[in-house]
Amino acid sequence: VYPFIEAENAADSGNVKRACTLLKVSRAAYYAHRCAKPSARARQDAELTEEIVAIHDESNGTYGTPRLHAELRARGRRHSRKRVARLLRAAGRAGRAPKRWRTTTVPDPAVDTPADLIKRDFSCSASDINVRWCGDITYIHTWEGWLYLATVIDLGSRRVVGWATADHLRTDLIAEALNNAVAHRRPAPGVIFHSD
Structure with a gap:
């Protein structure tokens, strides 16, 4: 709707009121859309998101919020940890946690260890x-x-x-x-x- 009103306004007649009435749009909404600019906070968030994604890619996707926050501080960017977490989430990224080691073989401490009959000689003929x-x-x-x-x-x-x-x-x-x-x-x- 708004591009049509822009075109109507650019024409010789330049009647925004008439175009808005025909399209059932308020003039205030049209002018708000025309003058809409991202806020300073939104611009900072976009810039910070780019840097967060770059750091995340440098770490091969392993860095989560705590390490990203520390890396940003080391680069002189001071932002809250919650803001970094929100922007990381909004970018569709997450840190990767290391896999936990599972102990599968647990020797019985009450049993004596049997003798090694092979004596670690795994050569063969x-x-x-x-x-x-x-x-x-x-x-x-x-x-x-x-x-x-x-x-x-x-x-x-x-x-x-x-x-x-x-x-x-x-x-x-x-x-x-x-x-x-x-x-x-x-x-x-x-x-x-x-x-x-």
């Missing part, structure tokens, strides 16, 4: 097949939650000889992986299994 096995557990994040994978690896052939998956970290998972390895390889008595 072709004749060492089904002599020394090694095992570990890893966890995989899926859409339905955590999936735990236990594996048994033959150090002689460097192949996975047994494995098992479950949604828990109980002893059954490791026992199932070992049973799977024994069923597939049928080792001679005396095979050494090393695990943490």
Whole structure:
């Protein structure tokens, strides 16, 4: 509506009152729109938002409000923390928190530590097949939650000889992986299994 009134005003007749009446717009609204300028605060916010986005990009998206606020202060820009948070939110940005470490293996303090029969020698030769096995557990994040994978690896052939998956970290998972390895390889008595 307002561009049409602007065009009418620019014409020779220059009758803003008539155009506003025809379009059912008050003249005050037209002039308010025509003279509307962003306030000084809005201009400062726009300038500060640009700087916040630049700092956020420099940090690869890791900086949140506290670090952005500190960085702005170091650059001589003194603004409240809440203002920085509001502008960061308005820009559609957020800081990234580091992932928390989950402890998955907790040894029982009452049990004696078994002897290391391999003595940290993980070298192998072709004749060492089904002599020394090694095992570990890893966890995989899926859409339905955590999936735990236990594996048994033959150090002689460097192949996975047994494995098992479950949604828990109980002893059954490791026992199932070992049973799977024994069923597939049928080792001679005396095979050494090393695990943490």
